[in-house]
Amino acid sequence: MFKPFVINPPVFFGALLTIGLFLAVGVVFPREADEIFASLQSGILTNFGWLYLLAVGVVLAAMLLLCLSRYGSLKLGPDDSTPDFSFPSWIAMLFAAGMGIGLMFYGVGEPMTHYMAPPTAEPGTIPAVREAMSVTFLHWGIHAWAIYAVVGLSLAYFGYRYNLPLTIRSGLYPLLKDKINGPIGHAVDIFAVVGTVFGIATSMGVGVTQINSGLNFLLGVPISVPVQLLIIAVVTGLATISVVSGLEKGVRILSELNLVVAILLMLFVLVVGPTAELARDFVQNLGLYLDSILLRTFNIYAYEPTPWIDAWTLFYWAWWISWSPFVGMFIARISRGRTVREFLTAVLFIPAGFTFVWMTVFGNTAIFIDQTVAGGALGTAIANDLSVGLFEFFTYLPFPVITSTLAVILVAVFFVTSADSGSVVIDAIAAGGETQTTIMQRIFWCAFVGVVAACLLLAGGLDALQSVTIASALPFIFVILALLWSLLSGMRADLAQELSRTESALTPAQPAAGVTWQRRLAMMLKAPTEADVRTFIDKEARAALEQVARELTNRGRAATVEADEAGAIALRAPAEGVRDFVYGVAPASHPVAMLTPLAAGKPDLRYEARTYFSSGNRGYDIMGFGRDQLIADVLVQFERYLLLVKSPDMQLLHAAPEHAPGT
Template identity: 75%
Template sequence: MFKPFVINPPVFFGALIIIGLFLSVGIFLPAQAEAIFGGLQSRILSGFGWLYLLSVGIFLATMLLLCFSRFGDLRLGPDDSTPDFSFKSWVAMLFAAGMGIGLMFYGVGEPMTHYLAPPTAEPGSVAAVREAMSVTFLHWGIHAWAVYAVVGLSLAYFGYRYNLPLTIRSGLYPLLKERINGPIGHAVDIFAIVGTVFGLATSMGAGVTQINSGLSFLLGVPNSPSVQLMIIALVTGLAILSVLSGLDRGVRILSELNLLVAILLMLFVLLVGPTADLMRDFVQNLGLYLDSILLRTFNIYAYDPTPWIDAWTLFYWAWWISWSPFVGMFIARISRGRTVRQFITAVLFIPAGFTFVWMTVFGNTAISIDQGVAEGALGAAIAADLSVGLFEFFTYLPFPAITSTLAILLVAIFFVTSADSGAMVIDTISAGGQTETTLVQRVFWCLMSGLVAAVLLLAGGLTALQSATIASALPFICVMLALLWSLLAGMRADMAQQSTSRALTAPPASPAAGLSWQKRLGMILHAPTEREVRGYLAGRVRPALEQVARELQLIGREAHVEDGEEGAVALRSQAEGARDFVYGVSLASHPLAVLSPLATGKPELRYEARTYFATGERGYDVMGMTQEQLLSDILGQFERYVSLMQSPAVQLMQSAPEHEGN
């Protein structure tokens, strides 16, 4: 049976129209495309370059302040939630998020390029080495991950604490309330999709040029647009096959294997290269980075203009901003149950730390080779073609054919997994946060990403891709600044509400308090099945919520019952200038205790009908309550909510965004 499409039409078609406008330039004006895209990039950076630089500085400063403030104790989920993954697994996934096509493409090329053409130092000098590594660390360090952290923290906070969909518009809930489902929310998600598509296309463009250069270097394959189109078609086809086959587990295993091979490749370079010097260089690079981080964060060369800042720093900031919905959603998905402090600390420093080691091993080794045995030949090759830098670099190390082949395979696999995962993120946003969509939709976005990369690569090469990325990042900067404002408003309200809740009222009574002792004993001994809990949600919880909603409507208060995922149902009553009242009940499960060491295999689960609230407070199991007991519990929570909302502290915090906006 045909499964209907799951899309949010204004977002889906709005994003396609904007993407189509960019593509039409490359399709209908191919001869003028490079000049058009180049002119667009120049105008945006000359007029708004300061905004890119200032915004990234604000993102980093805000993340550090949240990390070390009292807000760091807030949890990404209800107050009693626990992390979905162990700390070791979580760190490993964050570690994997820091690896990709970019490090393969720029690991050798960027330090060498800055060494040969630094922004201020004498080219090829010792000062140029210092500056090359300092700015490389800047571009790939905690600034990039602060950008990702803003989007990831916003998605995780409002998705898991407010029970909102994992889509960008949800992050603006404290500012817009229910209006996030209107035109403003649509515009936010459109900007996120457009930025992600062009950010993904830029990564694909870099990957395909490097694969082509590697094949040319190893096998003599022509380095031409036609070959690059064939590579894009092949890799996009592989990404589509992974979607259609449903081999998500296989793709994950492939990604983990890819990461392992990349680390082994780095260790190989470390061991056969100037090992002792590289360890020394790493310490020096770290010191140079920390010493200059404040100045470089805000240095736009206002009094000594240079095109270097546009070609490098501002392009990178735009690339990270456009890429942030993709990486942000990934780190949000794996971070439920973590505290804000844990999230920011890990996201900022774990991937960046690995990147610093990678750039030191490849960058400083390349500079050492160029100064020594290569006698400038490596630098000349990279200056002529950045994409061939990694393969030229391997010729000065043992087993160049093997390492170059591995590099091509690494880039190709990163290419496939990025296209597949990127399409999933775009599909989720275009579907209004729904994760269960049709395969056709995900295939469509795979094809669209490949098409965008192909058209822009033909229209103007990497220049066209960079221009599209910079242009698409501009409106999303405004979205991200609003996300920060909204995040602070939500956190302030939560902190005030927590302290006021403890002061005003006692915790709600145990849900089992109204049951007879025989009933309670039966509940203890009987573990409800998933089917029983679903039946309870539909047959008893929903009627109770609908009854309260009707009564609230009769007395003039807006209220309705809404459905969630996995049969969840919730009563929502809107409030002007304050957080909505939400009393929801969802299907939850946890493993039953294993009482014998011989019990192995898949654990048995106990299913519950667990409450959740808009406040992120602890939920509890209401399975077995009668309808009257449910009504009493709902009214008890509503009475508590009204008391909280009438508290001066909470009223002040809830109204803070409106006062700040005036």
């Protein structure tokens, strides 16, 4: 039977309409499209270029401060949540989703381009080498990952800690409250979808031109638009297969495989290249980057205008901003259970550190070759066509056919992972944060991104893709700044609760009645079954919570008891302007440690009746509590809640309804 699409109609159709208007320019006015897009890009950069630089600088400073501050101990999820992916798999997916195609395309091309045409230094000189590597590190360093981090951190924090839908608008809840479900929220998600589609389409354009150049180098395939359209169709088809296989299988396996191959290729260049010189160059490049990072973060060349800043730094910032909904949501989806500090440390520094090594190995080796054996020929080839730079570079190293073949495969797989994970993210945003959508729905978005890339290639090639990317990123700057402010508000409220919990340890109330020491000992030696836990929740916990709910309602504080299909039950007392009070009990399980009394019966799991709260704080097992004891524990938590919501910090956040944590 056909399963209908799961969509948020205003976002789904609004995004399609907006993207369609851009594409219509290229389709209806193909001859004028290049001029129109160029004019659009020039106008935006002239009038708003300062905003791109300022916003990125503010975001970077905020992410570094959050990482080093006391907010770093907060978790992306309930306090007792654990990561879904192993650390190596997590890092591999971060790397592949972030900028894989760009590293292959610009690893040789960008340092060589800046070496031959630096912003201020004399071309082809030692100062030009320093400037080339310094600005390359700037463009591919922690600025880009700070943009990704603010979006990803916001989504993961509110999505996993407060169970809000995993979509961009949810990150604005502390600022907009219920308005996130209205026109403002729809507009935010539309901007996110449009920016993501054009950001991925730009990466596709970069990747397809490099694949075409590689096939031309290896097999003599002509470099032409029809060939590039065919490549888009083939790789989009492969991405569709990966989409169908799912995130854990498709993207994870491809990401890990590609990272291994990329590292091997880099090590090959390091070994056969000027190894000792590269080690020295890396230290020098890192020093130059750190020395100039503050000035370059805010340097827009206001007193000595140059088109270089528009063509490079501002384009990169726009590209990263347009990619931020995609990469941010993707890394949010794979980061549940990490702490804020762990998230920011990994996202800011690990991929950027690898990128610095990559750019040094490929960039400095290319400059060394051009200064020696190539005699300037490599630089000339790159100046004529940036996409052939990597393959021309390999001709000066051993086994050029093998390395070029590997490079084409790497670009193709990065192409696939970008289209794959990008379509999943776009689908989630357009579906209102719903991640369990139909396969056909994900296939639609995967194919649609390929169609957009193809149309923009026909309309004006890579320049058209870059122009539309810059235009689509402009409105999302304001969304990113709002996400940052909202995130700080939410974390400040949670930290106030964390400090309060430190002063009064969050533990269940002492037994009021009903559990003798003999019964407690018997429970320690006999593990409750899943059926025992569900029976306890359905009878004892339900009766106690319903009794408290009736009393609260009688005293003018409306309260209800809710149950879900997973067997959880919760007492909820809604509140206006602050977080609802929630005391929930859900069936949970964890592995039993060996060599304990419980291991004698050889059960694999220990089943519990675990509490959960609207704040995401750590729960505890209440299995076996008597009814009076349960009521006493509810009152303890309610008293702490009343003290906390009177705090000015707590009043900043009114979280959405909380659901039972997964077991």
